[in-house]
């Protein structure tokens with residue numbers, strides 16, 4: 653389950669995400685669609701803790717990162733989130749012989765020894 657509440661991200665004066673409220677339930681499959689530069693990657697980077705939040709909060713499976721929390725608290729929570737999520741990047745670090753799903757699951761299956769079937773079940777593929 654992923655929720656963002658009032659998620660805002662600025663790069664200097666450029667406000668890329670403004671008050672984004674988003675809710676994704678377990679087994680939902682969601683597509684972010686928009687023109688180049690509209691902030692799709694920035695939203696994903698915020699969810700994975702690759703960007704500091706300028707405002708609002710994110711919640712992933714009960715772990716909350718709020719922009720008002722001290723940075724050390726936010727960073728600890730981001731680590732928790734990273735232990736249960738997968739992200740692949742747009743232009744690099746992909747395994748060409750694997751599917752999108754295979755790439756996303758790689759870290760969880762190889763590093764965390766998570767069951768492939770369990771993961772596929774979690775995203776509604778079984």
Ligand SMILES: Nc1ncnc2c1ncn2[C@@H]1O[C@H](COP(=O)(O)OP(=O)(O)OP(=O)(O)O)[C@@H](O)[C@H]1O
Nearest residue numbers: 663666668686687688689690691692693694695742
């Ligand atoms: N690290 C950064 N520093 C400054 N500006 C940034 C940074 N990262 C992204 N931006 C800006 O934020 C805006 C959104 O970029 P983002 O990469 O999220 O768009 P996108 O929707 O993923 O685009 P694309 O479809 O081309 O992948 C753009 O104006 C981009 O220049």
Ligand SMILES: [Mg+2]
Nearest residue numbers: 692693694742
């Ligand atoms: Mg992008």
